[in-house]
Amino acid sequence: MSNFGDLIRIAREEKGLFLRQVAAELEIDQAIISKFERNERKPTKEQVLKFAKFYKLDKEVLLVEWLSDKVVNDLQDESLADKVLKAAEQKIKFKRK
Amino acid sequence: MSNFGDLIRIAREEKGLFLRQVAAELEIDQAIISKFERNERKPTKEQVLKFAKFYKLDKEVLLVEWLSDKVVNDLQDESLADKVLKAAEQKIKFKRK
DNA sequence: ACTATATTTGACCAGTTTTGTCAAAACACA
DNA sequence: TGTGTTTTGACAAAACTGGTCAAATATAGT
Numbered sequence: 001m002s003n004f005g006d007l008i009r010i011a012r013e014e015k016g017l018f019l020r021q022v023a024a025e026l027e028i029d030q031a032i033i034s035k036f037e038r039n040e041r042k043p044t045k046e047q048v049l050k051f052a053k054f055y056k057l058d059k060e061v062l063l064v065e066w067l068s069d070k071v072v073n074d075l076q077d078e079s080l081a082d083k084v085l086k087a088a089e090q091k092i093k094f095k096r097k
Numbered sequence: 098m099s100n101f102g103d104l105i106r107i108a109r110e111e112k113g114l115f116l117r118q119v120a121a122e123l124e125i126d127q128a129i130i131s132k133f134e135r136n137e138r139k140p141t142k143e144q145v146l147k148f149a150k151f152y153k154l155d156k157e158v159l160l161v162e163w164l165s166d167k168v169v170n171d172l173q174d175e176s177l178a179d180k181v182l183k184a185a186e187q188k189i190k191f192k193r194k
Numbered sequence: 195a196c197t198a199t200a201t202t203t204g205a206c207c208a209g210t211t212t213t214g215t216c217a218a219a220a221c222a223c224a
Numbered sequence: 225t226g227t228g229t230t231t232t233g234a235c236a237a238a239a240c241t242g243g244t245c246a247a248a249t250a251t252a253g254t
Contacts, residue, residue: 001191018229029214034231041213064177068184072192074167080160081189085182087165092178094098095169115200126244131202138242 004048004065005039011055012037026050042069101145101162102136108152109134123147139167 012022023030028047035041043051048066052059075081109119120127125144132138140148145163149156172178 001188003188019231020229029216030229031216031231031233032214038231040231044213060177060180063174064180064184067171067174067177067181068188070171071168071181071185072188074164074171075185075189077160077164078189078193080157080164082186083157083161084164084168085186085189087161088168088172089179089182091098091100091165091169092172092175092182095175117200126242127200128202128204128245129243131200135202137202141242 002065003039004043004062004069005037007057007062007065008033008051008055009037011051011057015055022054026054039069042066042073099162100136101140101159101166102134104154104159104162105130105148105152106134108148108154112152119151123151136166139163139170 012019019030019033022028023033026033026047028050032041036043036047043066045063045066048062049059051057052062075084109116116127116130119125120130123130123144125147129138133140133144140163142160142163145159146156148154149159168182172181
């Protein structure tokens, strides 16, 4: 199962870049990027988009990864997760009308 | 489509109670309850449980309503909602193993 | 319109959480 | 050991939450 951190770590490694270099390019402290890569901290939406652009990753893929991490985080109480997701789906459907 | 606010407003009206009374009973400021009923503010989990108990509503129903409101709130970008919910589902499934 | 009561609104505060900065510690490896 | 990279943790700044209160607004009865 993928997650935001893995995606950006792999992308960085594939390009053979150091945290320092990415940090300079994106103007984000390298300590923070390190934490993003280990899923220790959640980036802002802006930052997600910066990573997508810089690593040339699909913006949507990265956003979905990031948002679903956030949703999972809301559902601490696993036991209700299924019901909650179903309910959320219904609400979204309803909103679209 | 229901939501947390509607549920507790209807419950209160069915019991013929004033905000003031509920506020006193639950020790929550009536201005806040008013905002909960209009979905202007999100209660804490504790508060959700207080309402369930006081109005004798099913705890789980109320929690699902509350959590799914939270999830929908995360998904500002409706266009990705379906993908995000599917991804979240996968992550939950994965976590369970 | 006036009164009385109920609800909503908005300004403000305090406490918590999140985000960013930095330097030291830990790690990798020649 | 020496050099360069990554991780960790302490700290501060900023943003967000949750609560309090009183004034404004709405509602109903007279």
